[in-house]
Amino acid sequence: MQIEVISNVNEAQSERFSHRTAIVIDVLRATSTIVAALAAGAAGIVPVETVLEARALLCDGQLLAGERFCRKIPGFHLGNSPEEFTTEIVRGRRVVLTTTNGTRALHKAMRADHVLAGSLNNAAACARTALELRRDIVLLCAGSHDEFALEDGVCAGLIISQLQATGSSPLEMNDLGAAMLGLYRNTADHLYDLISGSVTGKRLIKYGSGRDVERCSQVNCSTIVPRMQGDMLVQG
Numbered sequence: 705m706q707i708e709v710i711s712n713v714n715e716a717q718s719e720r721f722s723h724r725t726a727i728v729i730d731v732l733r734a735t736s737t738i739v740a741a742l743a744a745g746a747a748g749i750v751p752v753e754t755v756l757e758a759r760a761l762l763c764d765g766q767l768l769a770g771e772r773f774c775r776k777i778p779g780f781h782l783g784n785s786p787e788e789f790t791t792e793i794v795r796g797r798r799v800v801l802t803t804t805n806g807t808r809a810l811h812k813a814m815r816a817d818h819v820l821a822g823s824l825n826n827a828a829a830c831a832r833t834a835l836e837l838r839r840d841i842v843l844l845c846a847g848s849h850d851e852f853a854l855e856d857g858v859c860a861g862l863i864i865s866q867l868q869a870t871g872s873s874p875l876e877m878n879d880l881g882a883a884m885l886g887l888y889r890n891t892a893d894h895l896y897d898l899i900s901g902s903v904t905g906k907r908l909i910k911y912g913s914g915r916d917v918e919r920c921s922q923v924n925c926s927t928i929v930p931r932m933q934g935d936m937l938v939q940g
């Protein structure tokens with residue numbers, strides 16, 4: 705099985721996804737938030753790229769969520785913090801979500817046969833589902849503002865280690881995949897330190913979202929695997 709890691713959205717040419725399963729990773733915070741929203745009972749998450757699109761798509765009973773510059777968008781119901789997506793608020797509801805990097809990355813991956821949302825929180829479950837889908841796998845690190853982001857890279861390494869532990873066939877990976885696997889192995893016992901010291905981690909802590917950084921750094925605390933079905937991510 706071939707595993708390819710892509711470092712950021714800007715590197716995600718559509719032909720790299722053909723006939724593959726894509727796992728889109730935005731640890732801080734979009735894909736962690738999507739996992740939290742589905743765990744809280746949301747009916748589905750509709751990822752969109754722009755604020756205008758999100759507003760245009762809003763229908764009765766749905767929620768608008770997302771951020772720009774790490775802050776909730778004016779007039780939206782929710783921001784991009786997993787903490788906000790409680791059962792009381794989201795159960796049974798569709799959520800239209802737009803974020804700076806994560807929802808763009810999800811759109812870039814749409815050419816894949818299957819699109820999953822991966823995070824540290826659901827890495828093992830995500831790896832299991834991807835193996836069941838029996839395609840080569842592309843791990844798209846959303847990155848931040850078209851650059852590589854450490855938290856997404858180390859999560860790609862964790863998912864590769866879970867694929868190795870669970871799968872029966874040998875994995876072949878690109879050099880970035882091998883590097884991220886090495887990064888994960890060398891930092892597994894102090895992931896929070898790594899992530900809280902990353903550019904995005906520091907930015908979120910500065911804006912008062914330190915609890916999100918802690919929550920998003922937890923490994924394998926969820927078995928939810930968000931999967932694209934039509935225009936929406938649902939529990940796979």
Ligand SMILES: O=C(O)[C@H](CS(=O)(=O)O)OP(=O)(O)O
Binds near residue numbers: 735
């Ligand atoms: O809200 C977030 O955590 C980030 C904000 S930033 O652009 O990295 O500052 O957006 P995301 O799309 O979840 O990476």
Ligand SMILES: [Mg+2]
Binds near residue numbers: 730731805846847848
């Ligand atoms: Mg991010």
